Amino acid sequence: MMFNKDNLGELFGKVGVGNQTNLEIMGSNRDISVGEIFMITSTRDGHERVFFFRVLGLQNYLRQVDDMSRVASTLMVEGDAYLSGIERNMLLDVQGRMLGYAECIDNKWVFRSPRRLPDHLASVYRPKRGISDSIVSTMLESQTSGEMYVGDLQVGEATLDVPVMIPSKFLPMHVGIFGSTGSGKSNLMMVLIKSLIDTNIEANTNPDGEVLRISAFCIDPHDEFAKGVDKYGIHHIVEAMSPTLRSEVLGNFYYLTTHLRATPRDVKKYAKEIRVKWNEIQPRDLYSITEFTPQMNSFIDAMYAAKNEDWIAEILEMEDEPEGMSTPKGTMSAVQRRLRFLKRSPIFIKDGTSILDDIYEAMETGRILVVNTSLMSDTEQFLLTTVVTRTLSDMRRAVKSSGNLGDFEKQGQMRLPKSFFSRVKKMARSFYGRGGVSDSTEVKNPRNLPVIQITVEEAPSILNPELMKGRSVFKDISRQGRKFNIGLLVVSQQVSVLDNVILSQMNTEINLRMGNEREIRACIDNASVNISGFENEFRVMARGEALLTASYRELPLPVKIPLFDTIFERDKDKYKSKKSSKKREKHIL
Amino acid sequence: MLEKILTDKFRKLLRTVLEDIQNQQDRRDEEEFAKDEERIKKDLLDTVESYPADIVLDEDFLVAAVDGSGTENFGMLDDIRIHLLSTATVILDTNTQKGSPFSIMERAAMEAELGEQPHLDMHWHSSVRHDAKNKMAESLANIYPNKDPTDFVMHFFRDELGPQIKSFSDLDSTDFARHKSKLENMVSLISRAGYLTNPVVHDELRKVSEYAAIRKILTSQFEPKYILIDGAMSVFMHYVLKYPSMPGGFMLRELCSLARNKGVILCAVSKNHTIPFAHRIANMAADMFGAEAKWFCLLPSKNDSNGGLHIYTDRTYIPPRLAVPYLFSFSRDNRPSRIDFDRIWWLKNIFVRGDPVTTRANEKQLFRDLEFMSRDARWYGYPVALALAHEACKLSYEDLGLAREVYRDILRASNQDPRRAVPLREDYNL
Helix, strand or coil, X not given: CCCCHHHHCEEEEEEEEXXXXXXXXXXXXXXXXXXXXXXXXXXXXXXXXXXXXXXXXXXXXXCCCCCHHHHHHHHHXXXXXXXXXXXXXXXXXXXXXXXXXXXXXXXXXXXXXXXXXXXXXXXXXXXXXXXXXXXXXXXXXXXXXXXXXXXXXXXXCEEEEEEEEEXXXXXXXXXXXXXXXXXXXXXXXXXXXXXXXXXXXXXXXXXXXXXXXXXXEEEECCCCCCCCCCCCCHHHHHHHCCHHHHHHHHCCCCEEECCHHHCCHHHHCCEEECCEEHHHCCHHHHHHHCCCCHHHHHHHXXXXXXXXXXXXXXXXXXXXXXXXXXXXXXXXXHHHHHHHHHHHCCCEECCCCCCHHHHHHHHHCCCEEEEECCCCCHHHHHXXXXXXXXXXXXXXXXXXXXXXXXXXXXXXXXXXXXXXXXXXXXXXXXXXXXXXXXXXCEECCHHHCCEEEEEECCHHHCCCHHHHHCCCHHHHHHHHHHHHCEEEEEEECCCCCCCHHHHHHCCEEEECCCCCHXXXXXXXXXXXXXXXXXXXXXXXXXXXXXXXXXXXXXXXXXXXXXXXXXXXXXXXXXXXXXXXXXXXXXXXX | CHHHHCCHHHHHHHXXXXXXXXXXXXXXXXXXXXXXXXHHHHHHEEECCCCCCCCCCCCCCEEEEEEEEEEEEEEXXXXXXXXXXXXXXXXXXXXXXXXXXXEECCHHHHHHHHCCCCEEEEEEEXXXXXXXXXXXXXXXXXXXXXXXXXXXXXXXXXXXXXXXXXXXXHHHHCHHHHHHXXXXXXXXXXXXXXXXXXXXXXXXXXXXXXHHHHHHHHCCCCCCCEEEEECCCCCCECCCCCCECCHHHHHHHHXXXXXXXXXXXXXXXXXXXXXXXXXXXXXXXXXXXXXXXXXXXXXXXXXXXXXXXXXHCCCXXXXXXXXXXXXXXXXXXXXXXXXXXXXXXHHHHCCCCCCHHHXXXXXXXXXXXXXXXXXXXXXXXXXXXXXXXXXXXXXXXXXXXXXXXXXXXHHHHCCCCHHHHCXXXXXXXX
16 A cells, blocks of 8 residues: 555545446445545555545435334334434435546556546545645645645535645636636635735746746726735735835736726835727727627728728717728718727827836736726726737737747737837847847747736626627637737636637636526536536535636546635745845855 | 236135135134133233333343344255354443433444354255254254253253252153153254254254354343343244253253343243234223323233133143243334243242232333333334344345355355356246
């Protein structure tokens, strides 16, 4: 035996009937809950394996009693009845699903999908925190390891000290966070942001290590990430850092808002106002967030062809239909009506200073941005997300299509708004050149650039089948984001209304509590691993509990997402003690 | 067959048989029962005054129970039948002082004294002449702990003839002197040799296996107040020899004697019994005491004052030799059961000559205890220790299936045809 069975936890029961998918276990009369995970040891044909089993249903079982109702009624009717020695006959009939099995091959634990069956009457162990953490962590390393911490492995209502992570290399293959109102999405987002900051601190502390920095453009629709929901927020992490570390990991700002003056004073130090110029918006940005008639599309395309990046200003200032347009009369007015929100918007401006350069820089240097969209309209929020996503992906696409920086500049000029590109091209050369900035310098592979994670909040509004049918920016990103190391973090209360393109490209799902049976069904259907039969689990999920599924893992992982306040309290001293890369160098010298 | 059973003709046939029984047997019994009714009501039937549910006994006590199971047809090898026997002992503590009534004694403690539980035994014999008898004697000698027949047969004669019979040689002065040589070994104790069919052999072995378990309890460090056994205290007597026709009869008397000496109350409880008019006695009890009453009814013998009941005058097996049977019911939902006690013990501990009031008080105390031990919700009205022993010893269809699988494996391993383990007719799916 490669491991000590005592470390698996408490001996709970024996395997009864079942197959490689569903098993029935006869166990002791313990306070088991749906969702608990048990481990089953097996040595069939000399192969030592530990099977993982998840409880989906429970039933009281009394040995020697075929008719429980009769016994219960006798106890009721005959007031003096007792049950002699019944404790040892009181068992739990536990039904559940086989999740897979771990086996040690060449001194390394590997985990496999449920395609085998444990021994007859194999022993079943119930993992316990403080006893089983280490062995479970070792056996499930391939299923739980990574850089982005999500929560702890949940076994029923308790958790093991087994952190569940998402590998950063899979972030460009898109992550979905699905949960109804009150399921804990905001807390999860804060936990993820903290985890990204922690990863970046680690990458900063060990610049020669394997950990890459991760960038994130995090939409905060309720302005709660910075200051937190209860006691602490992301801002407290920022404040807990030394100035040098803060500057290295977060730069000189992390918070974007529509109204800087309305920002709390302590956050204002690290805040910038969101302003995007009209000439940085391209027609497909708008096509990605709202539907236009074919005539409107033709009109806009024609105007964009004629006026390039000034197309919005031109259209909004037109009084008469332009000459030579093939579109029907009235199209111009219709388009103007659609674009008029840009005139009213405080963030989309005709003239002034754009924030897009700063966002671009932050994203290419592995930084986290918290974007307060609480004072934006839905359209403004969607357009901002789209413009940022498209800009970043076009920049990366330009790199991917180039051999050297000279090519890159040509590609960039072709793909991106001129004024924007001319402002950032110098900076871009420093990001993308392999040890130089001259035209002949080879460009880096985008896969070696920081992973960029872009939050798409209220995703059904822009990732719905109607918009995704057209020329949506997100259709390209969902299909090709991995080439450019750009991933979407799709946050939604519903799964059923999302477009199949994005769902099929999504490789990691964090499924929180869902509101209704239709969404539960959709979550199960959409999951990257087979979680059919988990309906009851979804029905009893509490706030902050999730089922993490990923196409690169065999095991659907039940996760308990800790409260942000709890993990910040736990870790806050670490931020003070973390050394920056400069200090480290100094120390080496 | 079904098409025949579902016909009116079959119904008519059945109806005729029942009418026949009614006309011949029931009518005669009805007349006999009418003579007993008044006596049953007045002298023999009474209520059980049960302990309250939360009773804390001054002295908690142990209750032991033994039950056996088995099959005479575990396996076949040509004309040889292999019998499988299983016997289980259960010991419970009334445990009222700790608030958890009838707790089960730890298996390890019990096995240390009484051996492995449940205990399995096997037996086989062929159809060769005398083989059944010889092999049965051999198995009985193996199973029963007292290997000396001259020792265990003595108890029957002492109970039958009186305390003057103290040793085997004391039989010299009795009518049994001429049979002494037959009483000295197990083979000759089997005097019903002509009827040694497999079921008869199996029943005797099973009974003796249970007796062996009881003897182990009686000679162990445990001191139960009650030992319960499944069945009746019936002893089949040899018509000519006037003593038990099977060794088991003698062994039962030895157990009764050992129990008396140790102050243990030995009870034999029969769920299935053939006491005639038990249902009428139950109706009588319901009329007298109410439908929910718990009751008992003595079934007197011809040696008791006023003699036995008319209803079983010609049913010589009631009461059994040297036993006192009662009918009882502790649950409104169940039909009455029967319980037998050792008559010698009963005369000494329950019956008080010339004092029916004290006798009744003793009976009531006895049944009060028995009722208290029969309140488990799973088998309400039946002694829980016996029910648990039954559960422990029973060989289910699945158990037997697996055991037979092992048997086939062993045949296979010894290069024998595993089909020898199954009846020949199974080859034809019959």
